[in-house]
Amino acid sequence: MTAIATDPPMLERRYARLGVVLIAPTILVFSLVIVYPLLAAIYLSLFSIYTPTLQGEFVGLDNYAKLLTQKAFWSSLGTTLIWTVGTLSLQILAGVGLALLLHQNIWFRSLARSLVLFPYFLSTVVAVLVWRWLFNDLYGALNHGLMQLGVIDMPLDWLGSMPNAMIGVILVGAWKYFPFVVIAVLARLQTIPEHLYEAARIDGAGPVSRFFDVTLPQLRSVLTVIILLRAIWDFKEFDLLYLLTGGGPVTSTQTLSLLVYQEAFGLNRMGQAAAYSVGMMLVMLVFMILYIRRTGRES
Amino acid sequence: MANVTLSKVRKSFGAFTALEELNMEIAAGEFIALLGPSGCGKSTTLRILAGLEFPTSGEISIDDRRVNDLPPGKRDIAMVFQSYALYPHMTVAENIAYPLKKHGVKRPEREAAVRQAAELLQLEPLLDRKPKQLSGGQQQRVALGRALVRDPKVFLLDEPLSNLDAKLRSYMRAELIELHRRLGKTMVYVTHDQLEAMTMATRIAVMHGGRLQQFDTPEMVYNCPANRFVASFIGTPSMNQLEGRVEGGAFILGPDRIAIDRTMFRDDLADGPAVLGIRPEYIQIGRGPLQATVRLAENTGHETILTLELSEGSRITARVEAGSRHKVGQVLSLGLQNDAVHLFEPGENGARLNKEQTGAAVIPMRAQ
Numbered sequence: 097m098t099a100i101a102t103d104p105p106m107l108e109r110r111y112a113r114l115g116v117v118l119i120a121p122t123i124l125v126f127s128l129v130i131v132y133p134l135l136a137a138i139y140l141s142l143f144s145i146y147t148p149t150l151q152g153e154f155v156g157l158d159n160y161a162k163l164l165t166q167k168a169f170w171s172s173l174g175t176t177l178i179w180t181v182g183t184l185s186l187q188i189l190a191g192v193g194l195a196l197l198l199h200q201n202i203w204f205r206s207l208a209r210s211l212v213l214f215p216y217f218l219s220t221v222v223a224v225l226v227w228r229w230l231f232n233d234l235y236g237a238l239n240h241g242l243m244q245l246g247v248i249d250m251p252l253d254w255l256g257s258m259p260n261a262m263i264g265v266i267l268v269g270a271w272k273y274f275p276f277v278v279i280a281v282l283a284r285l286q287t288i289p290e291h292l293y294e295a296a297r298i299d300g301a302g303p304v305s306r307f308f309d310v311t312l313p314q315l316r317s318v319l320t321v322i323i324l325l326r327a328i329w330d331f332k333e334f335d336l337l338y339l340l341t342g343g344g345p346v347t348s349t350q351t352l353s354l355l356v357y358q359e360a361f362g363l364n365r366m367g368q369a370a371a372y373s374v375g376m377m378l379v380m381l382v383f384m385i386l387y388i389r390r391t392g393r394e395s
Numbered sequence: 396m397a398n399v400t401l402s403k404v405r406k407s408f409g410a411f412t413a414l415e416e417l418n419m420e421i422a423a424g425e426f427i428a429l430l431g432p433s434g435c436g437k438s439t440t441l442r443i444l445a446g447l448e449f450p451t452s453g454e455i456s457i458d459d460r461r462v463n464d465l466p467p468g469k470r471d472i473a474m475v476f477q478s479y480a481l482y483p484h485m486t487v488a489e490n491i492a493y494p495l496k497k498h499g500v501k502r503p504e505r506e507a508a509v510r511q512a513a514e515l516l517q518l519e520p521l522l523d524r525k526p527k528q529l530s531g532g533q534q535q536r537v538a539l540g541r542a543l544v545r546d547p548k549v550f551l552l553d554e555p556l557s558n559l560d561a562k563l564r565s566y567m568r569a570e571l572i573e574l575h576r577r578l579g580k581t582m583v584y585v586t587h588d589q590l591e592a593m594t595m596a597t598r599i600a601v602m603h604g605g606r607l608q609q610f611d612t613p614e615m616v617y618n619c620p621a622n623r624f625v626a627s628f629i630g631t632p633s634m635n636q637l638e639g640r641v642e643g644g645a646f647i648l649g650p651d652r653i654a655i656d657r658t659m660f661r662d663d664l665a666d667g668p669a670v671l672g673i674r675p676e677y678i679q680i681g682r683g684p685l686q687a688t689v690r691l692a693e694n695t696g697h698e699t700i701l702t703l704e705l706s707e708g709s710r711i712t713a714r715v716e717a718g719s720r721h722k723v724g725q726v727l728s729l730g731l732q733n734d735a736v737h738l739f740e741p742g743e744n745g746a747r748l749n750k751e752q753t754g755a756a757v758i759p760m761r762a763q
Binding site: 300 | 445447472473476478481484
């Protein structure tokens, strides 16, 4: 009797133990590469540390006081938001537009669908080199083209003056990352039942109505996820901006990631840099929470 | 009320011909079932009527107006889809109101029309729900509501009941018959279910391989099938078809001679190979010239279906009263009710050789 009664819990405990063993490697790696650096950053942010020696004294919340009172963090946050909103809007517009086009029965559709991924797969360094050449004020193809078309009379300094530099990085960012939007939206478009469009046609809806009444509502959930994910990724973008403008001219395209880098390795103030990165993390936490709540509701 | 005419409608998809020269005249207020197995062209026909597909050639007219070049929204038709195709992000009320909105009907009129449709279909308590909060039967009714709110000239229904369970299906069948009676609108109904076609339609268009096989009342389609395909497709169990020869006043089946009344058949009936058709209910057990062995006895509760093997080897089914105690292996003598015999030309789709209106011993059928 007792043996029968205790059997299932024992089995359950064995399964539970197996579960722990299976999940342990993930937890270990997660702790090493996420939790430890996070805690270390918070710890470092309480010190005034000289980067080359990693030595320094405890200063309490001084670094955070500076973050709150000095202009650097806030102007950088502003720049980051302009960059994120600008490049993300373009990515969404171009991504959805192209996905709709590639969903149609057009010639060379398969070829076009593969080619559109090209910028996303291209290494950032290569992409930036190409774009810097296009943007060059002495021999750049962009200025040449615009002058040929009569849009401008004189070559423009694309990456060395404002607002051109910001427009430039936003354009390159959009070009580099819109394929992600195309893939995600195209995948969703292919699952929208054809019957909905047929019903809409019978109900008298034209192409524009069909887009707003059938397509867009069906894309809503995937667009929310794309926007949140891309917002997080664009917010912390580093390599593209660093390579394209290095944050310049002066600090006009210096986003928070670049500010943290500059503080840690340019000015050798690791403690202050850690405080900035913690501040940056808190801002990103907002997107994170939205994303988690959103995906949690979906499932 | 509107009539619908298809004349010489052909449709091919590349090398595949889905419809071959379809001619059909549907009178105003009729309930037409397009019936046939998968791939027979019935859905293509409906989609051509709706304007979702374009015919390769031929003319379509609704209410004596040629509609070939009109988009679906301008044909004054409504369609109910097998999947219901409700807009998932809209409430029931918004779904029903949608076609009116797209046709520029003002909000107060829209709301009145939605209320009226909801009342007719008993959807009032559900108006604020989203489609995924509804059961299959409720979604079905919303789809019907969206169709009838527009007061279209013609209703097109594409297997609307096939996603429902058996009980709900028979309930909705009755509802649709009632709805048709009340609205008096022309309805074209695609189905592969002969029971739906037989019980609901005023006329059935039986289709096979892209061709119209027979277009007639349920009674005629059942009792006077135009050819072997219609004979085998309509009726469960289907009509027995025995291959043999006509010789004078008899049908020769292996060693057996079955007497036939030649006056029932067309005057040009010649001696030679033919197919004899007889429905399972017209096989008389216990008396007659044929000998058969019982191979299977299936009791369905209200009747028993016997599968019998004739002495020359072919199998036939017979419908007998429930409770008749026939054992597997038992040898029976049987006969065919003479006035219920059909003859067909040999070949897969052989035409019927009876004179019109013969071969139907009894016609017990629902009056429309």
